[in-house]
Structure formats: structure tokens, C-alpha cells
Amino acid sequence: MSFLTSLVNGLSLGSIYAIIALGYTMVYGIAKMLNFAHGDFIMVGGYIIFTCVSTAGLPPAAGILLAIVLCTLLGIGTEKVAYKPLRHAKSNLAVLITAIGVSYLLENLALLIFGADTKSFTNVVTWPGITLFGGQLRIQGVTIVTILVSLAILIVLQLFINHTKNGQAMLAVAQDQGAATLMGIDVNKTISLTFAIGSGLAAIAGALLCSAYPSLTPYTGAMPGIKAFVAAVLGGIGSIPGAMIGGLVLGIVEILSKTYISSQLSDAIVFGILVVVLLVKPTGLLGKVTQEKV
Amino acid sequence: MALLEVKNLSVYYGVIQALKGISFHVDKGEIVALIGANGAGKTTTLHTISGLLRPKTGEILYHDKDITKVPGAQIVRLGMAQVPEGRRVFADLTVEQNLRLGAFTRKDPDRTAATLENIYKRFPRLKERVRQPAGTLSGGEQQMLAMGRALMSEPDIILMDEPSMGLSPILVNEVFDIIKAVHEDGTTVLLVEQNARKALSIADRAYVLETGTITMEGKASDLLNDESIRKAYLGE
Numbered sequence: 001m002s003f004l005t006s007l008v009n010g011l012s013l014g015s016i017y018a019i020i021a022l023g024y025t026m027v028y029g030i031a032k033m034l035n036f037a038h039g040d041f042i043m044v045g046g047y048i049i050f051t052c053v054s055t056a057g058l059p060p061a062a063g064i065l066l067a068i069v070l071c072t073l074l075g076i077g078t079e080k081v082a083y084k085p086l087r088h089a090k091s092n093l094a095v096l097i098t099a100i101g102v103s104y105l106l107e108n109l110a111l112l113i114f115g116a117d118t119k120s121f122t123n124v125v126t127w128p129g130i131t132l133f134g135g136q137l138r139i140q141g142v143t144i145v146t147i148l149v150s151l152a153i154l155i156v157l158q159l160f161i162n163h164t165k166n167g168q169a170m171l172a173v174a175q176d177q178g179a180a181t182l183m184g185i186d187v188n189k190t191i192s193l194t195f196a197i198g199s200g201l202a203a204i205a206g207a208l209l210c211s212a213y214p215s216l217t218p219y220t221g222a223m224p225g226i227k228a229f230v231a232a233v234l235g236g237i238g239s240i241p242g243a244m245i246g247g248l249v250l251g252i253v254e255i256l257s258k259t260y261i262s263s264q265l266s267d268a269i270v271f272g273i274l275v276v277v278l279l280v281k282p283t284g285l286l287g288k289v290t291q292e293k294v
Numbered sequence: 295m296a297l298l299e300v301k302n303l304s305v306y307y308g309v310i311q312a313l314k315g316i317s318f319h320v321d322k323g324e325i326v327a328l329i330g331a332n333g334a335g336k337t338t339t340l341h342t343i344s345g346l347l348r349p350k351t352g353e354i355l356y357h358d359k360d361i362t363k364v365p366g367a368q369i370v371r372l373g374m375a376q377v378p379e380g381r382r383v384f385a386d387l388t389v390e391q392n393l394r395l396g397a398f399t400r401k402d403p404d405r406t407a408a409t410l411e412n413i414y415k416r417f418p419r420l421k422e423r424v425r426q427p428a429g430t431l432s433g434g435e436q437q438m439l440a441m442g443r444a445l446m447s448e449p450d451i452i453l454m455d456e457p458s459m460g461l462s463p464i465l466v467n468e469v470f471d472i473i474k475a476v477h478e479d480g481t482t483v484l485l486v487e488q489n490a491r492k493a494l495s496i497a498d499r500a501y502v503l504e505t506g507t508i509t510m511e512g513k514a515s516d517l518l519n520d521e522s523i524r525k526a527y528l529g530e
Contacts, residue, residue: 168391168394169395169398171384172384175384175385175386178378179382179383180395181344181346182344182346182369182444183396183399184369184370184371184398185395
């Protein structure tokens, strides 16, 4: 049964990676940039919930809601202030380096406000767990909720993108900003919307991650952020189903390696996968070969 | 009365001047052709009118209103659509999704549905391929899709950039027949073409653009018989 337990835990961790990877992949697909500060929004979400629930004594639902709203606003604000002025910069590196700068800024602001000590996060998911196979397989409530929430996010996101005007505008901007403008689509607004959705999702990931692994530091978001980036590349960066599959594969591989191979080596194995994928299929599992048309 | 008037338009790419103070106008109900060689500034002219590029000097008047500084995304709301060079259909989206994006700025879903039906009547080949990704269409079909997409906004004026580019002679004729039909339905047309003979054969008036300057203008039928035009652009 330990295999099944690991598999379920892997699915749960993978679901969190998937939610984060969705933000990475959408921003990359539409704004054509890698937002390396994305992982830190998880940490920001975590601290907002921690402050609301543990310090101010608000109900968890209120804390989560506030975290989503504030992270969304922070995402829109960061794009406007730090990234948008560099959108037409001569080198793509300018915005990439700025994103790394934003990452350090957020981490150090958290250090300044909350200190370096690890905060013990109160689990905000209070669902009971279930026990299967006569007590051999126990699944925690937070595990079930995490899997269900990520599934719901994927479905809602697909419906939004394929069946609403704003969703279609996002796809149009992802493919050809000039042609999208000719259709009357405001490219700036569409990019703002993408950052809003990505950052809101990061806040949700923060709530789930800190509930499953209840220790919060200013660097909580960094590693999951990088792993979600690997997941997005694995699935094919720019592809929404790809991010989902990449996240799940990565989570399962990480937990299974921890169980069966070595917990020290698990991160090496996860990043090894990135190297192998880039060698064998540089576009990722669901990525497309893009051809420059003359 | 001029529906669209361009006055003394200058556009730069960095330090390179692409348009050197050009002026021209398009009256309501006309087909006006802008002909010239590769690199003359034809596409730059259309991109500047559509708000994708900003001019250094000059004015663009539409319905007598200055639209020089209107953001690109607002232009289509004023009743001006463009069929861009190289079609630029959204390759991963289906034919119908592409067409619906053409009606992005329109609010009334019933009217959009009615327009969509009209487009399918005009382009029956698109109707057969509604669920197909636009990237899998042939060049001719993609050109039809790009035209249909622009017509979805029911524009007063349509700007067409090299609609015949890369098409077989039969398809070129088909495309020009469609331009004539669109014009007969009351849409004003500004047509940019390298295929000068074809463009002059359907246009009312034409302008010749050479390296950023308008060197000739006149009735299309006169230009078609002009000695220098015949030599430079009609290969005679």
C-alpha cells in the first residue's frame, strides 16, 4: 500500500505544481516572458493567509479570499510597474532579469516584515481524511481537496479560454499581437488579465501548499516555483493541458523517488528530467514546433 | 467628400524614414489602389492608418475626425478593418473562432450570428471547414478567412494588404471578384497591391508609392495606359 500512498501524495503535490505551472505557462504564452517571480506569489499568499488566520483570527475562507484578491492586484501592479516598460526592450533578457529582481524584492520584503524564522502555518483545509482498504490507505483531507481544486481550476480555465470573448482574446494575443490589435483587442488589458489570473492561482497554490507542508518562510515559494517552471517546460511551455500534465508527472516522480530511491536525490532526479526532456523533445510533451513564417 | 484622408504622413523605423510625408485620400464608395514595389512603404502606410505604428508627423482624418493618436484597438470600433499582409490568421484557432474574433468589438450576439451566416454565404469553402484550425487551410482559404474575419466587424472601409500575394492566378481572380463584390455591397476599399495590373483593373483611382514618396496619382484607367507605369509596373 505504500506505493498507492506515495502515488496519492504525488498526485496532490503534482496538483500544486500544476496550479503554479498554469500561471507560468499562461504568462509565457501571452506576454512572452518567463516570470521568475511567480513562485514568490505563493509565499506572499501564504503570509497573507497566515496573518489573517493566525494573527488576526479571521476564518480561513476569508484569509484565502483576501490572499487571492491581494495577489491578483500585486500581479497586475508588478506587470504594470516592472515588466510593461520593458516589453519592447531590445533584449528579452531585460525583463527576465527584472523578474529575478522582483523575486528577490518580494523575498526580502517578507524577511523584513515577518522575520527569518519559520512560521507554523495552520492548516486551512479542515476536511476529514478518508481511510481505504481496511485502514491500509489513509488519505488526508487536504490531499483530496488539493486534487479536486486543481481539477476544478483546469476545467474552469478551459471553459473560460474556449468560450468567453476575453479567453479568445488571450489566445489571439498569444499568437499574434498585431493581428489581435486589428480585431480591436487591447493587448495591454489582455496581458494584465493574464497576470491577474496567474497570480490569483499562485495564491490558491499558496493556501494548498502551506496546508500540506505547514512551514512558512520567505523562501517557501522559491523551490516550488522553479519546479513548476520545470513542469511547464516538461508539458510544453505555453500549453495549458501541458502544464497540468507536467505538474502531475513532476509531483509523482518527486514523491516516488523520495520513497523508493533517496530523499536527498529526489530534487536531482526532478531537474534531471528537465535536462532529458530538453534533449529528447525540446518543445515538451504537448508543445508545438513553431515555424517562423516568411 | 473624403472618408479617409492622410496628410503629410512621415513614419520612421529607428533612424530610417519609411514614409516621407505622403498625402492621399479615399472617398466614400471608392476603390483606391496604392501600388508600388517591395519596400516602397505600402504596408507601413496601412499599419500607420490602423494604429499599429505611430507617425512622426502628419495627420490621419477619418470621417473628418483626427484619428492619428487613436490606439490601434479602437480603430476597428470606428468602422475600419484591415486584412493584413500574409493573412495573419490565428493558426491554432478554428475557422469559426477566427471569424468570431473579427466581431470582437461587437456587442449584439444575434447580429454577429447573422453576419457570420452572410460570411459563410460569401465564402462557402469556409463553411465546410468551420471546426478546422486555420493553420491547416490552404493559402487561398486563409486569404478568404482573413477577408471574412475583417468583414465580421461590418466596416465602412476595408484596408487590404497584398491580398493576391502567393496565390495561383485562378485564386487571384477569385480574390479580386470578392473585393469587387464587397465593394458593390457598399464598403469602401483601400487596396495595396504589387500586382498593379489587377489592382488598377478594379480601382477607381490609384497612387504610386516609390521609396516612401507618392510619385503619381490619377484615375486607375489613365494609369493603366500610362507609358512609365506600363514600363515600371506592368512589365511591358
